[in-house]
Structure formats: structure tokens, C-alpha cells
Amino acid sequence: MFRFFRARQAQSSHSSKSSTQSLPNVNGGVHSTLPDRGQLNIPLADVKAEDLAARDAIGRGRTLARQDRWAELSRQMRAADKNRAAAPDGTPIADLLAFGARSDVVLAVEHALSDGNALCEYDLLGGISELEDEMRAHPDNAMIALVVALTHIDLAWAWRGTATDATLPPLHRSRCAAHFDRAAALLPKCRAALPDSPIVAAAGCALLAGQRKASLRVADEYERLISLDPNNQRHMRAMGTHLLPQWFGSYAELEVQALRNAARTHDIWGAGGYTWVQFDAITFDEEACARLDVEYFLEGLYDILHHRPDQQTVNMLSAYCAITIQNGLRQNEKAEIVRAQIHEAAHGLIRDHMTELHPMIWAHAANGFNNSVRIHSAERFAARGQRDALRAIGDLFREELLSGMDVTFTPTGLQLSQH
Template sequence: MFRFFRAFIAPLHASLSQTAPDLCATKTALAAALPDQGQLNIPVAKLGAQDLIGRATIEHGRDLARQDRWEDLSSEMRAADDMRKVAPDGMPIADLLAFGARSDVVLAAEHALSDGKAISDYDLLGGISELEGEMLEHPDDPMIALVVALAHIDLAWAWRGTASDATLPPLHRSRCAAHFDRAAAILPACKAALPDSPLIAATSCALLAGQRKATARVADEYERLITLDPQNQRHMRAMGSHLLPRWFGSYEELELQALRNAARTQNTWGAGGYTWVQFDAIALDEEACARVDVEYFLEGIRDIVRLRPDQQMINMLSAYCAITLQNGLGLDDRADLVRTQMRETANWLIRDHLTELHPLIWAHAADGFNNSVRINSPERFAARGHRDALRAIGDLFRDELRSGKNVTFTPSGLQFSRN
């Protein structure tokens, strides 16, 4: 359970070590097995400043903290939170700033706990004590307090690590609980000061992982967060995953909350509110996949495409249907019926809506869009996504390519030609 929450609640750590690959807008041809086969040509999106905004924002937050410019940090976090500003992938800018501000403390602790030396060799409390000191110096600033609370949550996960419940050392278990408890003690004052803050509401959801009686609160906490920030699909996806029976919910509760979410967010997403709640859940759980109302799910995809037709969204939905959901093929016959329909949806998305390739999105799709995956080489990661995308897209156009047709993606739609 805890490893799952680490993946969905603390997705920022990998961002700090990433740099965007220098991909230029170029035509890429799928290698032909036979001389008379056609070629698949698709522009690859150029990654520019927008793709670097997450890393740049994290670095900016870290610089503000290092320079003791906490008031400036708080002001920028609050402004971004009030405006619901997000990076291109949907990550809230306020969240990125907050991670940057605490990253030195968190990453140092993570390194110490993974180093293999005796824990006594490291001062694991020095960094968090300094953050607590900043909170004391700014007693009426909820954003600075929130940075401290989030740091405690990150440190709880650092102590939790990847060990199973049975093998987790007692010291690690107690330190993990202590950090979660300290974050829970800090958060109420933040809520009271800024009751309409999506970042604070998201932190409340993050704290559920450390609570012993979280079951009854999961839907309520996420409903509040989604009401505050209905444009951000990340919140809905996380709620659906946390409502799986392996964590805090049941299949019946998952379906009920997906339907309720669709009704609440109708004006923003159409039926897409149902799709977003089920999005990660059915990729993670075979029974959830088998039980999903596939017609309503697909109606939601159509509404998302109608309301958000940008190429980043089209690439994500295409990769999800063509790769993410196909990863479990053969594990459950009923779920495979759903996967077959999703593959047909990928065909529709790619043929009718795709105009350019975003390799990083396709690479993430192979990992189930798990944003906590460590990426040592963004260039190799993007290259893998590029290969996966060409393989999946080429498979959809197998008949055309084998007949010798060239398949070319253009801003105005598909074009077919012969050499």
C-alpha cells in the first residue's frame, strides 16, 4: 500500500534530476521490413521552454529557500495556488515551488537512508529542524507552514522506504508515523487560514496515507479538493486509485464516486469526470477494469477530446489506450474485452486527432504514468517512448504500410501516398 501512495502523492522527486531531451520537430520514418513497404512519417514535438517549466519552477523554489526569501516564496506559492496555475503536465505550480523549497532537506534525508551506512552517522533531524525554525519565525504564514508539513510527509516516506510491512524495522516504522503525525498537527492551522486552497486540500489527501482510519474520509477529502480545482484531472485520477479495495475503498465505492464526480464536473469535463476517476484504477486493477462501464468511460474520452483537443492530451489518451491498458492483456478475460475496445479507441484517436508525437508521454505510458519513476537519462527515456509510439502506431497502420502506402501525419490530418 505504501509504495503505491509514494507513487501518486510524491511524484516530484524525479523531476529534479531530469532535463528535457533536445528533440527537434522532424519527420520520423518507421523502419520498413520489406523494400516495397510504405513509411510512417510523423512530426516529433519540439520540447521547448514550456516543457522545462516544472524543473525551472522547482529550482526557483529551492533558490528562494536557500536565500532565505521565505516571504517571496510564500507570496508566489499563494498567487499560483489562487490562480490554479499548472505546468503543462498538470502539476500545480504552487506544488512545484513547495517541493523546491524543501528539496534540500528531503533529498539529503533520502540519500542518508539509502546510503547503507549506520543511521547514526547522519544528522537526519537538522534539516527539518531548520524548516521548523522558519515556521516559528513566520507564525502567521500558512504557506510556509505547509512547506514544513509537506517536508514531514516526504520524510515519512523516506523512512518507510520500499520494505514490506513484515520487514520494516521498528525504528523506521516509528519515525514514519512520527513524521505523518507532525504533518497532521501542522495542517489544521493552514486549513483555517486558507480554506479554499487546492494545495492545502491536496496535502490533506496526501496525509490519508499516514492515517489509521482513513477509509471513511477518502471520498470526502478528494471531493473537496476536486470542487476547489475541477480543471485538474490529476486529483480525480488519484481519488479513483485510492478507492480501490487494496487501499481504502471497494469496487462499488469506486463506481459510485466516479458517477458522482461526472455529475459534479459535468460543466468542465462532460462525462470525462467518470473517465478520470477510473483512469488509473482500471490500469492498476483487473477486477476494476472488468467492472468499468466501458460505454460511459468511452463517452468520457470523447468529451475530453472535445473539450481539451490539444496534442498533449491526445498523446496521453492515445498512449493510455494503446499501451498502458494493453500491458495487462491476457490476465483476465473480462478485462480483455475492455482492452479490446480501448485499442479501437486508440485507433480512432490516432487516425482522427493525432498530428504530432510527444515521446515522453508515450514513455510514461509504458510505466502506467507512474510519475515517481526515477529517470537517469531523459534522452534514453524519450527514445524508448519514441520507439514504443512508432511500434504501436505502425501496428494500427499495418495494412496500409504493407500495401506500400506512406502514412504521413499533418496538422490538417492524415495523408496517404505511394513512392
């Protein structure tokens, strides 16, 4: 379901802030008082429908856990994992079910750790102990064991928080290590029972963060995961991030593995395997951005679009080029040149490929597609994304709109007409 949004272009200056209309909220349009300016018309994807698959999977996982229907949860996770089912944003449905199942335990601990009074009153081990009991009650069920392992990984991060190594309190350090160690003890059983499971392989990659050892072959772990689920770009993006020097790799290894990934996944993504590995890494690290083979990155960008021409992908790549890539620290001249080239690609993506606007995707783009961002109101979050998107699109079509032309996005392509 789509709503059609019309916005009249306001008086423009050269600044992006003033180049677009008084922006609407998510429920309707606002027209400017300058009738001699053109209109920007673009269909809006339904915000609730955009988010429905993920919310439904998380809700099912939470409900099944609360009702102690663990065997049914395991069955649904295995089916989703086997079918490589994913939400529109690429998040595996099995992951979402598992998150829902452990969310009550994890969120309670996170709340307690963020509130000193709650920390004194809450039994921080009670929830995970109950999950351990469920695992023991189902000794041959690897998916339940996996949910427990993932809970331990989440709790380790909750104890780790955002403190630096130097400022992390000893209790937090020891609890963090203990949860990572427990997850590491549980995962071998899951791997043995489900050797071809992407969700198990992804858990192994997630566990790497708690095992800062020079001998780790991080790329090997991710190669295995990607080989099990090569159609899911999230695994490639996570590999790129973990190959940065601040984690487990180096700039040279990041480049080599990005090229190797492009070769391994060429039948599925073309050169896009290189682009996906670099996708998040170059937004986090200025030097990685400066070293990027930008021509090959852009070739991969259009190969991704060739293989995945849906509007979810078009909006994601457009928002990345228009907004995310601009969020750098502006401290590296070479990186700025690279960012400018990638930013320029937004023009072609929007003009030639966009037919509808997905506000949630643009909202996530402003946060660097950070999955840990907590969304308290999907409508307000989407409204922010809509404002950002309209500002970017308005800047792109500034000359046409100021000359009085209407810019209309249709299912068959862009149409320009005299207002």
C-alpha cells in the same frame, strides 16, 4: 518548436516487435534499406520545451529556499495556487514550487536511507529541523507551514519505503508515524488560513495515507479538492486510486464516486469525470478493470478530447489506450476484454486527432504515468517514449506502410499518399 521525423517501414511480420523500422534515437531518423515500403512522417515536440515548465518551477522553488527567500517563495506559491496554474502535464505549479523548496531535505534523507554508510553519517533530522525553524520565523505564513507539512509527508514515505507491514523495521515504522503525525498537526493551521487553496486540500488528501482509519471519509476530502480545482484531472485520478480496496474504499464505492464525479463536473468534462476517476485505478487493479462500465468510460474519453483537444491530451489518451492499459497482469478474463476494448480506441485517437508526437508522454505511459519515477536523463527517457510511440503507430498503419503508402501527420490532419 518541432522536428519532423521520417521513418521508413521495415519488413513486417505479425509480431509488434518486427512491425516497425529500426527505430531512431531522439536526435534524428534512421531509414531502412527497403525503398519499396512507405514512410511514417510525424512532427516531434521538443523534449526540452515539453519539460521546461515543471523544471523551471522546481528550480525556482529550490533556489528560493537555498537563498532563504521564503517570503518570496510563499508569494509565488500563493499566486500560482490562486490562479490554478499548472504545467502541461497538469501538475500544479504551486506543488512544483513546494517540491523544489523541500527537495534538498527530502532527497538527502532518501539517499541516506538507501545507503547504510550514509545513514550512519547523516543527521536525518537536521534538514527538517531547519525548515521548522523557518516556519517559526514566519508564524503567520501558511504556505511556509505547508511546505514543512509536505516535507514531513515525504519523509514519512521515505521511512516507509517499499517494505511490507510485516517486514518494516520498528525504527522505520515509528519514524514514519511520527512524520505523518507532525504533518497532521500542521495542516489545520494551513486550512484555517487558506480555506479555498487547492494545494492545501491536496496535502490533506496526501495525508490520508498515514491515517488508516475506517472512519475516514476519503471521498469527501477528494470531493472538496476537486470542487476547488475541477479543471485538473490529477485530483480525480488520485481519488480513484485511493478508493481501491487496497487503500480506503471498495469497488462499489469507486464506481459510485466515479459516476458522482461525472455528474458534478459535467459542464467541464462531460462524461470525462467518470473516466478520470477510473483512469489509474483500472490499471492498478484487475478486478476494478473487470467491473468497469467500459462504454461509459469510452464515452468519457471522447468527451475529454472534446473539451481538451490539445495535442498534450491527444497524446496522453492515445498512449494510455495503446500502452498503459496493456500492462495488466493478464489474470482476469473480464479485465482482458475491457482492456482490449480500450486498446482499440487508440486507433481512432491516433488516426483522427493526432498531429504531433510528444515522446515524454509516451515514456510516462509505459510506467503507468507514475509520478514517482525518477528521470535521470530527459533525452534518454524521451527516446524510449519515441520508440514505443513509433512502434504503436507503425502497428496501426502496418497495412498502408507495407503497401508502399506514406503516412504523414500534419497540423490539418492525417495524409496518406503513394510513396
